[in-house]
Amino acid sequence: xxxxxxxxxxxEFLAIFRNPAxxxxxLVPPLLQLLIFSFGATLExxxxxxxxxNEDLGVLxxxxxxxxxxxxxxxSRVVVCHSYAxxxxxxxxxxxxxxxxxxxxxxxxxxxxQTAVVQVLLDGRQSNAAAVTQGYTSRIVRDFARTALASGxxxxxxxxxxxxxxxxxYNENLHPLWSSMPALLGILTNLVALxxxxxxxxxxxxxxxxxxxxxxxxxxxxILIGKAVPAFVVAYVEGGLMILAAVTFFGLPFRGSLLLxxxxxxxxxxxxxxxxxxxxxxxxxxxxxxxxxFTYMVPAVLLSGFATPVENIHPAIRWVANxxxxxxxxxxxxxxxxxxxxxxxxxxFVWPLxxxxxxxxxxxxxxxxxxxx
Amino acid sequence: MIRFEQVTKRFPRADRAALHEVSVRILAGAIxxxxxxxxxxxxxxxxxxxxxxVPDQGRITVLDHDTQRELAFxxxxxxxxxxxGLYTDLTVWENLLLYARLRGxxxxxxxxxxxxxxxFTGLGPFRRRLAGKLSGGMKQKLGLxxxxxxxxxxxxxxxxxxxxxxxxxxxxxxxxxxxxxxxVGIVWSTPYLDEAEKCDYVLVLYEGKVVFFGPPAEFTARAxxxxxxxxxxxxxxxxxxxxxxxxxxxxDTRIQGQRLRVVLRPEALVPGTPPEARDAAPxxxxxxxxxxxxxxxxxxxALGGVPKDRVALVNRTASGENHHEEVVVAEGLVKRFGRFxxxxxxxxxxxxxxxxxxxxxxxxxxxxxxxxxxGLAAPTEGHATVAGVDLRKARAQARRFVGYMAQSFSLYGDxxxxxxxxxxxxxYGLRGARLSVAIRQMLDELELAPLANISAGLLxxxxxxxxxxxxxxxxxxxxxxxxxxxxxxxxxxxxxxxLRIDQLVEEGAVVIVTTHFxxxxxxxxxxxxxxxxxxxxxxxxxxxxxxxxxxxxxxxxLEDAFIAMLERANEATERDAAVTATGAERKGGPTT
Numbered sequence: 001x002x003x004x005x006x007x008x009x010x011x012e013f014l015a016i017f018r019n020p021a022x023x024x025x026x027l028v029p030p031l032l033q034l035l036i037f038s039f040g041a042t043l044e045x046x047x048x049x050x051x052x053x054n055e056d057l058g059v060l061x062x063x064x065x066x067x068x069x070x071x072x073x074x075x076s077r078v079v080v081c082h083s084y085a086x087x088x089x090x091x092x093x094x095x096x097x098x099x100x101x102x103x104x105x106x107x108x109x110x111x112x113x114q115t116a117v118v119q120v121l122l123d124g125r126q127s128n129a130a131a132v133t134q135g136y137t138s139r140i141v142r143d144f145a146r147t148a149l150a151s152g153x154x155x156x157x158x159x160x161x162x163x164x165x166x167x168x169x170y171n172e173n174l175h176p177l178w179s180s181m182p183a184l185l186g187i188l189t190n191l192v193a194l195x196x197x198x199x200x201x202x203x204x205x206x207x208x209x210x211x212x213x214x215x216x217x218x219x220x221x222x223i224l225i226g227k228a229v230p231a232f233v234v235a236y237v238e239g240g241l242m243i244l245a246a247v248t249f250f251g252l253p254f255r256g257s258l259l260l261x262x263x264x265x266x267x268x269x270x271x272x273x274x275x276x277x278x279x280x281x282x283x284x285x286x287x288x289x290x291x292x293x294f295t296y297m298v299p300a301v302l303l304s305g306f307a308t309p310v311e312n313i314h315p316a317i318r319w320v321a322n323x324x325x326x327x328x329x330x331x332x333x334x335x336x337x338x339x340x341x342x343x344x345x346x347x348x349f350v351w352p353l354x355x356x357x358x359x360x361x362x363x364x365x366x367x368x369x370x371x372x373x
Numbered sequence: 374m375i376r377f378e379q380v381t382k383r384f385p386r387a388d389r390a391a392l393h394e395v396s397v398r399i400l401a402g403a404i405x406x407x408x409x410x411x412x413x414x415x416x417x418x419x420x421x422x423x424x425x426x427v428p429d430q431g432r433i434t435v436l437d438h439d440t441q442r443e444l445a446f447x448x449x450x451x452x453x454x455x456x457x458g459l460y461t462d463l464t465v466w467e468n469l470l471l472y473a474r475l476r477g478x479x480x481x482x483x484x485x486x487x488x489x490x491x492x493f494t495g496l497g498p499f500r501r502r503l504a505g506k507l508s509g510g511m512k513q514k515l516g517l518x519x520x521x522x523x524x525x526x527x528x529x530x531x532x533x534x535x536x537x538x539x540x541x542x543x544x545x546x547x548x549x550x551x552x553x554x555x556x557v558g559i560v561w562s563t564p565y566l567d568e569a570e571k572c573d574y575v576l577v578l579y580e581g582k583v584v585f586f587g588p589p590a591e592f593t594a595r596a597x598x599x600x601x602x603x604x605x606x607x608x609x610x611x612x613x614x615x616x617x618x619x620x621x622x623x624x625d626t627r628i629q630g631q632r633l634r635v636v637l638r639p640e641a642l643v644p645g646t647p648p649e650a651r652d653a654a655p656x657x658x659x660x661x662x663x664x665x666x667x668x669x670x671x672x673x674x675a676l677g678g679v680p681k682d683r684v685a686l687v688n689r690t691a692s693g694e695n696h697h698e699e700v701v702v703a704e705g706l707v708k709r710f711g712r713f714x715x716x717x718x719x720x721x722x723x724x725x726x727x728x729x730x731x732x733x734x735x736x737x738x739x740x741x742x743x744x745x746x747x748g749l750a751a752p753t754e755g756h757a758t759v760a761g762v763d764l765r766k767a768r769a770q771a772r773r774f775v776g777y778m779a780q781s782f783s784l785y786g787d788x789x790x791x792x793x794x795x796x797x798x799x800x801y802g803l804r805g806a807r808l809s810v811a812i813r814q815m816l817d818e819l820e821l822a823p824l825a826n827i828s829a830g831l832l833x834x835x836x837x838x839x840x841x842x843x844x845x846x847x848x849x850x851x852x853x854x855x856x857x858x859x860x861x862x863x864x865x866x867x868x869x870x871x872l873r874i875d876q877l878v879e880e881g882a883v884v885i886v887t888t889h890f891x892x893x894x895x896x897x898x899x900x901x902x903x904x905x906x907x908x909x910x911x912x913x914x915x916x917x918x919x920x921x922x923x924x925x926x927x928x929x930x931l932e933d934a935f936i937a938m939l940e941r942a943n944e945a946t947e948r949d950a951a952v953t954a955t956g957a958e959r960k961g962g963p964t965t
Contacts, residue, residue, distance in 0.1 A: 003804060007800050011785065011792070015785055015788065207786070211779055212783050212797075212844075214748075215772055217772045217801060
């Protein structure tokens with residue numbers, strides 16, 4: 001039995017790597033996703049446009065306006081507006097994400113020791129970017145206030161001391177890659193394992209080789225294992241390479257234990273391979289299998305906490321997130337990269353994977369047997 | 374009607390032209406068969422005629438239009454590709470309606486011609502059935518009907534008879550013949566040589582070149598007076614087939630029932646030939662009865678006969694550790710899918726050294742029977758053993774003794790020849806030295822050694838088939854299952870294939886074949902004819918043929934016998950059904 005499985009595993013590897021198309025399917029999507037996610041799909045706001053509508057003729061108003069022009073990384077385009085009509089036009093046409101409106105009495109109020117108001121108009125159609133921009137603009141205004149106070153340009157007032165000072169833990173410079181790369185480890189190994197298992201049986205069905213397998217002394221269980229092992233190995237190796245790339249190429253810290261991460265990845269991939277076999281068992285063509293893989297992947301990623309916190313998910317579908325293996329993997333991976341978690345911190349995120357893996361593997365074996373007769 | 378002048382077509386990266394300097398004139402009101410094995414250039418020929426491909430050299434005119442300049446001829450042309458694009462989720466009627474609209478036929482006229490075609494093709498009762506649920510033969514009829522909506526002057530049909538059982542094939546022919554009688558020019562391509570005899574003209578293609586063009590009788594006549602039938606002892610016929618082929622005067626030998634069909638070289642018969650040629654002629658020549666030549670005899674002759682070197686096989690040690698006299702036993706096999714009974718109490722026994730054929734129309738249950746015996750499906754009822762192993766109790770165990778060769782190439786195209794053999798050998802429990810010896814022997818015997826490190830998918834067709842056979846017999850199975858093993862294969866390769874099978878059989882293996890192809894049925898010792906899940910006849914090909922012999926049909930072919938038996942069986946069941954129906958009526962209608 002072991003010999004038969006060994007033969008099948010060797011054959012699977014040969015089939016994956018000797019076929020240019022499937023070699024690409026295994027190697028290219030992870031590479032592509034790595035590039036897209038790490039450089040394209042950042043949640044940072046960069047190279048955005050901002051509008052300045054300065055009605056204040058005083059020095060302070062001009063100084064504040066100048067500050068917005070001196071952050072070219074964030075705001076590469078600064079549009080000067082001269083009227084409300086201008087403001088409306090630049091926001092409407094999405095030339096800018098936000099317009100900072102400095103009122104006529106800005107300098108005057110500040111010099112008189114009164115509270116001055118700066119209005120920020122945001123484009124709510126891009127709510128995420130708008131929120132981030134809002135953060136940036138208020139930080140610029142705050143910095144302006146602090147320096148103005150320090151230089152004595154405006155009168156010191158008692159509550160000026162309570163300007164908050166923020167410090168970020170784990171990701172000190174709020175580097176977006178630090179939070180997305182560990183999540184990506186989960187997403188990509190998920191995709192690869194699912195693709196390899198999902199397509200392998202469907203490909204054999206399409207080519208007619210599956211019957212040739214079924215008439216051989218191989219038992220359904222052996223075929224199942226033979227199909228699962230290569231997918232598992234490929235995904236595991238690619239996961240390892242990603243960790244390496246994250247640390248060496250993208251400069252991420254790796255603060256936790258590699259062993260913990262490897263262990264969690266192991267259980268996670270068991271669950272995913274089970275799902276891949278499910279897809280395999282129900283689809284009769286590669287096209288169906290591919291559709292199955294992506295139908296699964298999209299919600300799995302959206303509910304994984306990769307981009308949005310799991311806590312934000314509506315309670316009605318929270319349970320879906322709770323059976324999404326990716327959610328646990330993303331959490332574990334982030335922790336291991338950025339913290340140095342002890343096993344008891346990780347455990348609550350690993351044990352739910354065990355029943356999920358058991359369920360997917362057992363049901364896929366059942367599916368398999370029943371599709372054969 | 375269609376004229377090819379010195380047409381050559383070459384596809385990129387092909388080692389030879391798909392068609393080489395082809396010149397023919399195809400006439401209206403006639404059926405022209407385009408005959409040749411797979412890869413001979415049949416489809417290229419049809420696609421060129423349909424204006425779907427442009428020739429590299431030469432000129433093609435269809436209905437006096439140059440296909441490269443104008444496309445007006447397409448309004449009068451129907452082209453049915455091998456896989457006609459039926460919409461499987463639409464009904465028969467909806468498919469026809471859709472094609473009528475696509476062809477821009479006005480609604481009223483379209484409906485009228487749909488009704489006409491439904492009656493004409495006998496698809497009327499099935500008009501509401503989904504196209505995906507039709508049998509292979511009915512799908513072809515529907516495809517034909519769709520392409521006839523425009524009342525074409527030219528019909529190009531690409532292998533309409535392939536994968537269709539003889540009954541449906543005969544119906545397709547009838548449809549086409551009626552069209553011909555109305556003056557339509559028909560081009561019918563086929564890899565089946567026996568279909569050639571039904572055509573008015575044949576264009577015989579081989580490796581892209583024209584072997585012959587003209588009336589089929591003229592081609593067949595080339596082998597006249599050189600074709601003989603020889604009575605031989607049944608148990609020796611396999612050995613004799615091989616021995617006789619070695620003689621220099623023999624072009625071709627093959628088993629036909631209890632006799633051997635032999636085609637001799639012309640010089641073997643002419644008295645003035647050099648003595649050495651005559652001496653080499655079989656001594657039995659005096660006992661040979663001349664017989665009418667067939668198309669295939671002439672075809673093999675035109676290709677220069679079966680190559681002698683292919684026949685010499687390495688001596689093999691006896692195969693299989695099988696000591697059972699009855700290798701395959703089926704007793705009352707039943708397979709039900711829900712309420713549908715696909716196989717209804719099928720029983721037979723196959724002895725050592727026997728070739729057993731399962732024949733039947735599409736959907737008759739022969740594939741299901743076949744799948745149960747291979748261990749692919751579990752029988753609902755009944756009992757089956759392979760090499761003494763019960764298929765219900767130990768299916769995986771029984772599969773060890775089974776070799777399987779699928780109809781279409783189904784090995785791993787991305788793996789090399791050797792990797793394929795290693796994989797399957799390993800899966801069947803061969804390992805270490807035994808595996809490498811078996812592989813080396815197989816590579817040598819089947820002359821695959823020089824190609825051992827080439828991806829299987831890149832092999833030429835004939836070699837793919839050899840590899841498939843190698844995989845099926847590498848582990849020396851007691852039973853080899855063949856699913857239409859040589860349909861579409863070059864007739865020379867088919868001879869070679871069966872010579873190898875003969876040798877396996879001599880060593881005591883059992884071969885079970887399912888086929889639609891009467892030529893393959895001819896190689897069997899016994900045939901079981903399956904219809905509607907039941908065995909309606911089981912005997913040797915000769916006995917089956919003789920059973921329908923009559924003054925009107927003194928020399929029935931196997932296909933004639935097959936069709937006659939099916940008709941008889943269907944009439945009987947319909948009579949039974951009618952009796953039951955009237956009986957039910959008398960009792961006050963069927964209960965619900």
